[in-house]
Amino acid sequence: MVITETTxxxxxxxxxxxxxxxxxAGELRPDVVVMDLRMPGMDGIEATRLITGGGGPARVVVxxxxxxxxxxxxxxxxxASGFLVKxxxxxxxxxxxxxxxxxxxxxxPSVTRRLISSFAEQRPAxxxxxxxxxxxxxxxxxxxxxxxxxxxxxxxxxxxxTEIAAELVLSIATVKTxxxxxxxxxxxxxxxxxxxxxxxxxxxxVTG
Numbered sequence: 174m175v176i177t178e179t180t181x182x183x184x185x186x187x188x189x190x191x192x193x194x195x196x197x198a199g200e201l202r203p204d205v206v207v208m209d210l211r212m213p214g215m216d217g218i219e220a221t222r223l224i225t226g227g228g229g230p231a232r233v234v235v236x237x238x239x240x241x242x243x244x245x246x247x248x249x250x251x252x253a254s255g256f257l258v259k260x261x262x263x264x265x266x267x268x269x270x271x272x273x274x275x276x277x278x279x280x281x282p283s284v285t286r287r288l289i290s291s292f293a294e295q296r297p298a299x300x301x302x303x304x305x306x307x308x309x310x311x312x313x314x315x316x317x318x319x320x321x322x323x324x325x326x327x328x329x330x331x332x333x334x335t336e337i338a339a340e341l342v343l344s345i346a347t348v349k350t351x352x353x354x355x356x357x358x359x360x361x362x363x364x365x366x367x368x369x370x371x372x373x374x375x376x377x378x379v380t381g
Contacts, residue, residue, distance in 0.1 A: 175263050182270065191215030198224045198231045204274045206233045210248060218247045225252030232273050236266070254278040254363050277334075278363035311374040316358045322376070324351045328364060329371025
């Protein structure tokens with residue numbers, strides 16, 4: 174109902190199950206799929222994997238209560254380009270859909286904090302012991318400049334391009350240029366994966 178009331182977006186289909194979502198995404202080829210994680214039969218994670226891996230244009234935005242970190246991680250690796258929580262303001266949800274439709278990725282700030290906290294809890298099991306700065310993720314940062322590292326840190330903290338521009342007193346166009354360079358240099362699929370890389374490289378801590 175919220176989307177249908179806008180002037181720049183159209184609801185082309187609705188699905189009650191993951192399997193139906195995959196089928197409709199293939200038939201209707203939408204720009205964005207807003208995906209729940211909990212559905213009967215095929216869940217949203219598998220549906221996201223099939224949609225993003227199917228070669229179509231659709232990008233997936235997960236809309237979740239974020240009550241299960243494991244499901245969110247699985248959706249991330251399945252190719253989701255956005256993570257939103259259901260208690261966000263409706264205008265913010267619409268803005269996020271527009272961001273993802275434009276080819277960017279977005280994570281709700283509260284989700285970013287949970288994401289980083291969960292990485293911290295899992296780190297002993299996931300990352301081998303090594304001297305500070307010697308992780309594979311940290312070594313990848315050798316390819317970026319100091320300014321790009323600064324912007325990556327802010328991305329890792331969950332800031333949007335607009336917020337980064339204000340923080341560093343740069344134009345939005347300049348920030349977008351830096352983002353393009355970071356994605357290329359770090360071989361990252363989208364903003365979501367830049368957040369993960371920022372944490373794994375030690376640029377962002379649980380406290381931000």
